[in-house]
Amino acid sequence: MELNFSQHTIRNISIVSRKFRAVSNRKIRQYGINNKMFYILRHIQHNLEIAKKQLCDIIKKDKAAITRDVSHLEKTELIKRDASEKDKRSFKLSIIDKGLELLPIIREIYQNMTLIALKDLDKKALESLNEILEKIENNILAHVSNLNKEVE
Helix, strand or coil: CCHHHHHHHHHHHHHHHHHHHHHHHHHHHHHCCCHHHHHHHHHHHHCCCEEHHHHHHHHCCCHHHHHHHHHHHHHCCCEEEEECCCCCCCEEEEECHHHHHHHHHHHHHHHHHHHHHCCCCCHHHHHHHHHHHHHHHHHHHHHHHHHHHHHC
8 A cells, every 4th residue: 555645544543533622622612611521421321320430441642631521510500520429538429400400402403414524425434443453453453452561
């Protein structure tokens, strides 16, 4: 495979991802949150009383970034933090009414953005695209796994 072609492909994937995030961030900014905070809200909703450590593992962000976003969500009264019964140093996060009311609004924004982004692509093209992106992701994950083994 020609190197320039593959670099161009990865660059395009990155550009699409950045543009999608930028536009969606602009649209949801009026609600006082950003993309990362939306993902955190969504995961808290689906994982009742999730711990911050679990959130870091799921979202693949460092503890400091998650802590900042969780603090903001707590200050804006979208989530609450309760001490764990097992370990008083640990906290369980849960979404509260204001957050529950906001989620469907943000989901609709994302659904509309997705429809715009995927306009004119038929089902077969989308299936192929998803298969290709999964293969790319798996290739990268395998490479990272090999790198980690080399370090150990």
